[in-house]
Amino acid sequence: MKLLHKIFLALSLFIITSFSADTTVYVCDSSTSVAYHQSKLCRGLKACTHTIIAVTQTKAINTYGKRACKICY
Secondary structure, X not given: OHHHHXXXXXXXXXXXXXXXXXXXXXXXXXXXXOEEEOOOOOHHHOOOOOOEEEEEHHHHHHOOOOEEOOOOO
């Protein structure tokens, strides 16, 4: 019973941290780019001639005004 309780607590903690942690995404630091990407290797970023920056998904949406890439999401 104690083992089951420990497993339940560990699983609960994992689920809570998975949903509360903001995902890192990649953005071309250009005023003309429109999307954020799951990976720096996404072909949607190949045309980027500016710096590719890592930001949280929330920041990509709220601060940079980006949407999800149609290729990698």
